[in-house]
Amino acid sequence: MDFLAPLTVALPLVVAAILIGGAHLWPSQWPDAVAALTAATVAIMAVFLAGAAAKAGPLVYWFGGWTPRHGIAIGIAFVVDPAGAGCAAFVAVIFCASFVFSWGYFDQVHARYHALMLIFLAAMAGFALTGDLFNFFVFFELMSTVAFALTGYRLEASALEGALNFTVTNAIGSFLMLAGIGLLYGRTGALNFAQLSRALSGHSADGLVILAFALLIGALFIKGAIVPFHFWIADAHSVAPSPVCVIFSGIIVPIAIFGAARLYWSVFAGSGIAQAQLRPLLVWLGTATAVTGGLVALMQRDVKRLLAFSTVSHMGVLLVGVGLLSAGGLAGGMLYLLGHGLVKGALFMVGGILLASCAGIDEIELRGAGKAFPLTGIAYALGGLLLAGLPVGLEHQGRELIDAAAEAHGYAFLAPILSATGGLTGAGILRGAGRIFLALGPEPGEEQQSPSEEEREQQDRPVWLMLLPIGAMLACELMLQAFPTEAAVRVAAASFTATGSVVATVLDGATWSPPPAPPGVTETQMMGPIIGLSVALGIAALELGRHHFPRNLVRVADLALGWLFSALDRLHNGIVGDYVAWLMLGLLVIGGVLAIG
Amino acid sequence: MGASGIRTLSRSLCDILNAVGTSERHGTNIVTLVNFDYRGFDTLGEEYILFAAVIGAVLLMRTHRGEKTSARPGKVSEQPVPLRTDAVALGSRPALGLTLIFGMYVVLHAQLTPGGGFQGGAIIGSATLLLYLGFGYRTWRQVMPTAVLDPVEAFGAGAFVVAGLAAMAAGAPFLTNLLPLGKTGSVISAGEIPLINIAVAIAVSTGFAVLFVEYLEETREPDAGDEE
Numbered sequence: 001m002d003f004l005a006p007l008t009v010a011l012p013l014v015v016a017a018i019l020i021g022g023a024h025l026w027p028s029q030w031p032d033a034v035a036a037l038t039a040a041t042v043a044i045m046a047v048f049l050a051g052a053a054a055k056a057g058p059l060v061y062w063f064g065g066w067t068p069r070h071g072i073a074i075g076i077a078f079v080v081d082p083a084g085a086g087c088a089a090f091v092a093v094i095f096c097a098s099f100v101f102s103w104g105y106f107d108q109v110h111a112r113y114h115a116l117m118l119i120f121l122a123a124m125a126g127f128a129l130t131g132d133l134f135n136f137f138v139f140f141e142l143m144s145t146v147a148f149a150l151t152g153y154r155l156e157a158s159a160l161e162g163a164l165n166f167t168v169t170n171a172i173g174s175f176l177m178l179a180g181i182g183l184l185y186g187r188t189g190a191l192n193f194a195q196l197s198r199a200l201s202g203h204s205a206d207g208l209v210i211l212a213f214a215l216l217i218g219a220l221f222i223k224g225a226i227v228p229f230h231f232w233i234a235d236a237h238s239v240a241p242s243p244v245c246v247i248f249s250g251i252i253v254p255i256a257i258f259g260a261a262r263l264y265w266s267v268f269a270g271s272g273i274a275q276a277q278l279r280p281l282l283v284w285l286g287t288a289t290a291v292t293g294g295l296v297a298l299m300q301r302d303v304k305r306l307l308a309f310s311t312v313s314h315m316g317v318l319l320v321g322v323g324l325l326s327a328g329g330l331a332g333g334m335l336y337l338l339g340h341g342l343v344k345g346a347l348f349m350v351g352g353i354l355l356a357s358c359a360g361i362d363e364i365e366l367r368g369a370g371k372a373f374p375l376t377g378i379a380y381a382l383g384g385l386l387l388a389g390l391p392v393g394l395e396h397q398g399r400e401l402i403d404a405a406a407e408a409h410g411y412a413f414l415a416p417i418l419s420a421t422g423g424l425t426g427a428g429i430l431r432g433a434g435r436i437f438l439a440l441g442p443e444p445g446e447e448q449q450s451p452s453e454e455e456r457e458q459q460d461r462p463v464w465l466m467l468l469p470i471g472a473m474l475a476c477e478l479m480l481q482a483f484p485t486e487a488a489v490r491v492a493a494a495s496f497t498a499t500g501s502v503v504a505t506v507l508d509g510a511t512w513s514p515p516p517a518p519p520g521v522t523e524t525q526m527m528g529p530i531i532g533l534s535v536a537l538g539i540a541a542l543e544l545g546r547h548h549f550p551r552n553l554v555r556v557a558d559l560a561l562g563w564l565f566s567a568l569d570r571l572h573n574g575i576v577g578d579y580v581a582w583l584m585l586g587l588l589v590i591g592g593v594l595a596i597g
Numbered sequence: 598m599g600a601s602g603i604r605t606l607s608r609s610l611c612d613i614l615n616a617v618g619t620s621e622r623h624g625t626n627i628v629t630l631v632n633f634d635y636r637g638f639d640t641l642g643e644e645y646i647l648f649a650a651v652i653g654a655v656l657l658m659r660t661h662r663g664e665k666t667s668a669r670p671g672k673v674s675e676q677p678v679p680l681r682t683d684a685v686a687l688g689s690r691p692a693l694g695l696t697l698i699f700g701m702y703v704v705l706h707a708q709l710t711p712g713g714g715f716q717g718g719a720i721i722g723s724a725t726l727l728l729y730l731g732f733g734y735r736t737w738r739q740v741m742p743t744a745v746l747d748p749v750e751a752f753g754a755g756a757f758v759v760a761g762l763a764a765m766a767a768g769a770p771f772l773t774n775l776l777p778l779g780k781t782g783s784v785i786s787a788g789e790i791p792l793i794n795i796a797v798a799i800a801v802s803t804g805f806a807v808l809f810v811e812y813l814e815e816t817r818e819p820d821a822g823d824e825e
Contacts, residue, residue, distance in 0.1 A: 017752070064634060115652055
């Protein structure tokens with residue numbers, strides 16, 4: 001089964017080369033079919049790998065046959081654990097859905113889009129599976145390179161500007177990561193995760209290790225859209241083609257948080273980086289991200305921008321799950337990652353249908369334009385309800401595990417706050433659903449001030465073909481609950497966090513003894529869903545029904561909230577220099593907090 | 598040695614590879630041995646970063662791109678195209694040959710002396726610009742039709758992956774060397790390293806050529822019938 005590990009990366013790479021090689025020869029729609037099939041094949045291979053790793057422990061694959069000598073890693077290894085392989089499988093599934101969704105969209109560019117997307121897929125699969133720090137960086141960089149080009153696809157001035165903001169901030173992320181790797185290599189002389197972990201464990205963390213950690217985590221937080229590293233995300237999402245947004249929000253952003261978890265548990269868990277400082281730092285960063293993202297999402301009129309900020313908010317919740325630094329919290333985060341990716345991907349596809357069929361993405365201008373697409377509207381509203389906290393599906397299961405882990409670490413008070421932030425993002429989506437598909441809300445509120453994009457996408461594509469992946473993704477989110485997904489993810493999180501056993505398996509070939517899985521949640525807490533849904537439905541109803549309230553009351557409410565919204569709006573100004581200043585501040589905070597401890 | 602004694606490895610990765618590289622892999626340029634053998638998988642990723650950057654650049658410059666080779670570059674309306682002087686042509690023509698030969702030398706001596714497929718490929722790619730300077734736009738476009746550059750570039754990139762897959766077909770891990778190592782110091786030595794470097798050089802040099810075509814075409818006004 002080991003041989004599948006390199007194939008998950010090599011197959012899409014080789015198919016990408018073939019697609020470019022014959023770029024002018026392929027009949028239209030061939031690249032679509034080839035790319036979708038390749039992604040499906042990668043998904044199947046990754047599922048097999050996950051199954052094998054769950055049974056026998058992490059599979060260690062040494063490229064070029066360069067196995068460790070006297071316990072020292074010479075070459076590059078993939079360390080395939082159930083979580084990494086599951087992540088790769090999930091990535092491939094979302095790519096497959098995105099290829100089906102974009103069928104016929106990119107006919108004119110001679111398979112270049114498909115080749116880039118397949119390279120993107122290979123990079124993320126490698127990122128999820130690798131057990132080597134420099135290899136991790138190579139795939140991180142490969143993802144960025146592809147993403148820059150895909151963001152600017154439309155070639156409008158705004159698209160190129162969004163792509164440029166994305167490029168500058170994320171290129172800085174790459175530099176930070178490379179600097180962190182250099183420091184760690186200089187100190188330990190090693191690049192393999194297990195080797196690094198062994199070198200660092202049992203020693204107090206000096207300034208150099210802390211700086212390296214801050215640089216690496218900062219780089220991943222830029223891609224993971226954690227406040228204050230998140231500014232690029234809306235600029236990039238509002239201009240990128242919708243199938244690309246599906247990939248961005250559905251996986252590339254969350255996978256960066258997964259990467260941060262991977263770095264922590266594979267390398268730094270035994271080092272002197274104190275949990276006592278790190279846990280509150282990550283939990284509060286996550287909470288700030290969840291709140292900021294939720295508030296800013298609410299004030300958007302551009303559907304894709306709104307969804308991008310909602311991703312910011314949900315990444316905050318994911319970071320809280322990871323940042324609790326427990327197997328239970330991580331399991332919750334992983335489930336949340338799956339659920340959120342499926343729902344958010346489906347929502348961006350709805351945005352794509354609007355762009356293709358209604359030639360617009362602005363909820364105020366599109367008021368009532370979606371009446372001819374009832375199924376699309378239902379999908380959009382369902383997605384909004386799921387994000388708000390509807391107590392079904394993977395995302396809900398993840399939230400429950402995160403809440404339980406938060407309670408265990410003394411953060412019980414966070415649960416209602418996080419539920420409310422989910423409600424905020426749900427409110428924005430439900431307001432859009434009411435306005436676009438039911439022609440409600442004739443009088444716009446503060447969202448009228450937000451930026452909007454003149455945009456349309458390739459028309460004359462069958463709506464049913466675009467609805468198909470939306471339905472499939474929402475069905476997955478709801479139905480996977482019936483399978484023992486939750487239990488499997490808890491087992492995966494347990495082996496993900498068993499640093500010592502993984503190190504012994506990789507370097508010494510020790511036999512794997514499965515660690516105990518964290519407990520599941522036994523009683524369902526209805527408090528979270530109630531808070532989330534009432535916030536979402538309440539705010540959406542208030543916003544859509546503005547014209548029913550006395551004019552003076554509305555004006556007072558707008559004044560009271562106006563300062564907050566306009567302050568938040570002024571921060572997201574599209575000026576890349578400001579973004580860089582913010583991310584430097586974030587880096588200082590992370591480094592500072594860890595250094596003081 | 599860190600103050601806290603973190604360096605627990607007796608020797609760093611670098612020291613180990615410096616010590617055993619030449620005797621194990623029969624090459625004298627340790628950097629290449631690391632990049633293309635011990636850690637060849639990283640380099641495969643790096644090669645694809647370059648490949649993706651070229652595809653991406655072509656994607657972003659796709660408007661105004663024509664397939665015709667007859668036009669002149671820089672034909673922006675009401676802007677004169679500066680004429681090429683004889684001195685430029687006279688200097689560029691011999692330089693073209695010398696640069697090409699030097700590029701090939703750097704590629705073929707990857708495992709022996711500093712350099713390799715990436716560096717040599719970049720030199721060969723630059724040489725194609727001398728073709729434009731020395732012989733003019735039309736000759737340059739005729740020698741390098743985009744319909745040929747794309748497949749050649751893809752072949753160069755894909756060949757590296759195929760080398761990895763070939764090892765798997767033979768029952769070894771991905772990117773394991775299958776060829777005899779040869780005599781240290783010879784141009785044909787260090788197993789597959791020369792072949793992979795040639796593949797990388799093909800990808801890099803054609804990648805550069807594609808970019809040059811795109812950049813020069815960007816300034817040209819589209820003719821009727823060009824792709825939009």
